[in-house]
Structures are given as C-alpha cells and as structure tokens.
Amino acid sequence: MKILTVVGARPQFIKAAVVSRELRKTHNEVLVHTGQHYDYNMSEVFFEELDIPKPDYNLGISGGTHGKMTGEMLIAIEEVLIKEKPDAVLIYGDTNSTMAGAIAAVKLHIPVVHVEAGNRLGTLNNPEEVNRIITDHVSTLRLCCTHSAMEFLKKENLSKNSFVVGDPMYDAFKYYSLKVKDDMPEELIGLDGEKIDMPTEFYYMTCHREENAGSDKPLREILKAADSLDAPCIYPVHPRNKVKVKCITEEENYKNLIICQPVGYLMSVYLVNHSKKIITDSGGLQREAFFGGKQCVTIFDYVVWPETMVGNRNQLSKPDAKEIIEKLNCKQIITDDNPFGDGKSAVKILDCINKYV
Ligand code: UD1
Ligand code: UDP
Numbered sequence: 001m002k003i004l005t006v007v008g009a010r011p012q013f014i015k016a017a018v019v020s021r022e023l024r025k026t027h028n029e030v031l032v033h034t035g036q037h038y039d040y041n042m043s044e045v046f047f048e049e050l051d052i053p054k055p056d057y058n059l060g061i062s063g064g065t066h067g068k069m070t071g072e073m074l075i076a077i078e079e080v081l082i083k084e085k086p087d088a089v090l091i092y093g094d095t096n097s098t099m100a101g102a103i104a105a106v107k108l109h110i111p112v113v114h115v116e117a118g119n120r121l122g123t124l125n126n127p128e129e130v131n132r133i134i135t136d137h138v139s140t141l142r143l144c145c146t147h148s149a150m151e152f153l154k155k156e157n158l159s160k161n162s163f164v165v166g167d168p169m170y171d172a173f174k175y176y177s178l179k180v181k182d183d184m185p186e187e188l189i190g191l192d193g194e195k196i197d198m199p200t201e202f203y204y205m206t207c208h209r210e211e212n213a214g215s216d217k218p219l220r221e222i223l224k225a226a227d228s229l230d231a232p233c234i235y236p237v238h239p240r241n242k243v244k245v246k247c248i249t250e251e252e253n254y255k256n257l258i259i260c261q262p263v264g265y266l267m268s269v270y271l272v273n274h275s276k277k278i279i280t281d282s283g284g285l286q287r288e289a290f291f292g293g294k295q296c297v298t299i300f301d302y303v304v305w306p307e308t309m310v311g312n313r314n315q316l317s318k319p320d321a322k323e324i325i326e327k328l329n330c331k332q333i334i335t336d337d338n339p340f341g342d343g344k345s346a347v348k349i350l351d352c353i354n355k356y357v
Contacts, residue, residue: 002028004086006077008036008097010046011284014265015092015115015168017050022346030084034073034097035060039239045264066096066127073100081108088113088357094128099135106138111357115168115349117142118149121302141356143349146339148306161356165348166341169284173269173291174343180269188260191237191246196260201231204275206282208238212299218319220248222299225324227254231276234258277328286314295332297324307339
C-alpha cells in the first residue's frame with residue numbers, strides 16, 4: 001500500500017517518527033512536510049535526532065492568517081496527491097497542516113487516517129478545535145489515544161471505524177527516555193546564541209499559545225510565577241513569542257528564569273525526566289509530564305487530556321502568578337495505571353490501517 005503522510009509542526013514530527021518507522025517495514029510511504037514549522041530547531045533537528053526520513057516534498061508554507069496558510073496548503077497538497085495517487089493519507093493531531101491534508105484528500109476520494117482523533121474542548125474559539133472537528137468528520141479511520149476521546153466521537157455519531165490505539169507520544173517518550181538516559185546535557189542556547197550552563201535542579205516550562213503569550217499581561221504573570229520558584233525555571237521559547245519575551249525580560253530583570261531557544265526532542269525528554277515540576281500550555285508536554293511522573297500546571301481554560309488530571313497530577317490555571325504557584329504546591333497522587341496505552345500504539349495504528357483502509 002502507498003501511504004502519504006502529511007506533517008508540518010513540531011508535535012507531528014515526534015508522532016510520525018514512531019509511526020513511520022513501523023509503517024515503512026511493510027508499506028511505501030511518501031512524506032510531505034507542509035513547511036508550517038521551518039526553523040532548524042523547530043523542524044530539522046527532529047528529523048536528525050529521531051531518524052525521520054527526509055521529506056519527499058517540502059511545500060514551504062508557513063505563517064499568515066489561518067485561512068491563508070490552510071488555503072495555500074490545500075492547493076499544494078492537492079497537487080502532490082494528484083501526482084502520487086496514494087491509497088491513503090495519514091495525518092496527526094490538530095494543526096492547520098492536519099486539516100489541510102484531510103480536506104485535500106477527501107475531495108479526491110482518498111481515504112484519510114486521523115491519528116489523535118476525538119479530543120474535544122467544547123469551544124470553536126480555539127483554532128485547533130476547529131481543525132479536530134473538521135478532520136474527524138471527513139476521516140475514513142479515526143484512531144484515538146484514549147477512551148475519553150472515543151466517547152466524544154460516539155457523541156458525534158462517529159464510532160464506526162474509530163478505535164482506541166494508545167498515544168504515539170507515549171511510544172516516543174518511552175523509547176527516547178531509554179536512549180537519553182541520565183547524561184546531563186552541557187548547555188542550553190540563549191535567544192542571542194549565547195551558551196547557558198545547565199542547572200542541576202530546575203523546573204521546565206513551555207508556553208506558546210496565543211491566549212498566554214500573545215499579549216503582555218498574561219505572559220508577564222506566567223514569567224513572574226516561573227521566576228519565583230525554589231529552583232531555576234528553564235523556558236525554551238517558541239519563535240512566535242520570542243520578541244515579546246525578550247522585551248519583557250529586558251525590563252523585568254528576572255533572577256531565576258532561564259530563557260533559551262527551542263530545544264531538540266532529546267533535550268526536551270531529558271528536561272521532563274529531570275525537572276522538579278512542569279508549567280506548560282502544550283498538549284504534548286502535559287502528557288509527557290504525566291508519562292514522566294512530574295506534576296504539571298497547564299495554563300489553559302480547557303481540559304484537553306482529562307486522563308492527566310487525576311490526583312492533582314495536572315491542574316489548570318489562569319495566567320495568574322499566585323494561582324500557578326498555589327497549584328504547583330498542591331500534593332500530587334500517582335497511581336500505576338496508564339490510560340495512554342503500552343507504548344506500542346504504532347503497531348496498533350498499522351493493524352488498523354491494514355484492516356480498515
Ligand atoms: C501550531 C499549531 C498548534 C501547536 C503548535 C506546536 C495550528 C493552528 N497550531 O501553532 O496547535 O501546538 O504549532 O508548536 O496549526 N514560526 C517561526 N518559526 C517556525 C515556526 C513558526 O518563526 O519554525 C512563526 C510563524 O512564522 C508564525 C508563528 O511562529 O508567525 C506561529 O506559527 P504557527 O505554525 O502559525 O502556529 P503555532 O503557534 O506554532
Ligand atoms: N518540545 C521540544 N522542544 C521544545 C519544546 C517542546 O522538543 O523546546 C517537544 C515536546 O516533546 C512537546 C512537543 O515538542 O511535547 C510538542 O510541542 P508543542 O508544545 O509545540 O505542541 P503541542 O503539543 O502543544 O501541540
């Protein structure tokens with residue numbers, strides 16, 4: 001079977017790394033990178049570190065409004081699909097690249113396989129929610145990470161050809177945690193390219209959502225919380241909010257905040273496994289905190305991964321310094337069960353493709 005995979009953003013490279021490795025054992029894969037993420041440390045580093053094959057196509061589409069970006073991707077993906085004539089299109093998650101891949105394929109009557117199907121917030125004010133709903137409704141096969149995602153699909157009458165396979169982010173985290181081990185990386189790279197020594201004890205923070213990092217007030221509150229912890233807080237900054245973060249830090253003179261460029265996946269896995277606790281607004285990082293047994297505060301209004309919220313392991317917070325610190329100081333209770341599967345979701349994804357496409 002010829003499968004055409006569409007990726008474009010950082011979290012999709014990680015998922016594709018584990019699934020493509022399995023897929024290429026028995027199928028022919030054509031890999032399309034939309035270009036949505038394009039800086040070395042947002043894209044190429046993942047291909048290098050995770051041994052992802054070089055994309056067959058890089059469409060070079062990024063930035064602009066959601067409509068413009070998605071529209072340009074739709075046009076370019078359609079051209080590739082007409083040329084390659086794949087038996088199915090494989091897409092991940094909820095980015096603009098995901099939705100563009102789904103729409104381009106369904107219009108050409110090519111089966112769409114959506115990995116990470118079914119998650120819902122319950123609001124159309126979030127761009128990823130729009131992408132999720134549209135993608136799920138045009139997909140031929142919907143593969144969920146968790147049972148709660150499957151329940152949402154049932155409510156939308158989408159249970160046919162929908163299955164729980166586990167989370168490829170867990171496959172990746174398990175596999176690469178063994179590779180990374182405990183060897184401490186020597187340094188981080190600052191926003192101006194300067195080298196920063198790694199502290200031995202630290203918190204790990206990522207924050208890139210428009211709601212938190214797009215304007216001054218929430219971002220200042222989040223940075224204030226990160227600066228007032230009992231150990232340094234490492235914050236690799238997504239390029240979308242680099243300018244704003246630099247501006248604020250120049251004014252505020254933080255003492256305990258380590259601001260750096262985005263790190264590669266292996267470093268990120270190290271930071272999760274060796275941090276005291278985690279602050280984030282990332283869908284991926286809040287699950288990785290759970291996988292690594294690290295307590296997490298998610299700065300967001302909606303629960304995306306309800307399974308992570310048990311025993312205070314992950315709590316929502318407003319972008320408010322006092323609330324973030326209060327939530328970080330709650331005691332967490334860890335139980336053994338893992339609702340994200342057994343680390344073999346890639347095999348299950350392949351089984352479903354072989355059976356249902
Ligand atoms: C996108 C996804 C989001 C995901 C995130 C992962 C959508 C709607 N959102 O958000 O779900 O959590 O990726 O990180 O698809 N930029 C650079 N260099 C890069 C990448 C981006 O400078 O390598 C700039 C872009 O030019 C753009 C801004 O950052 O102006 C935002 O990038 P974009 O891909 O639109 O959205 P993300 O916030 O990354
Ligand atoms: N990540 C990384 N380097 C960083 C920040 C994040 O490798 O500097 C990894 C991390 O594993 C995270 C994943 O990228 O789970 C997804 O990234 P992001 O938070 O951008 O996307 P989301 O999961 O919110 O869609």
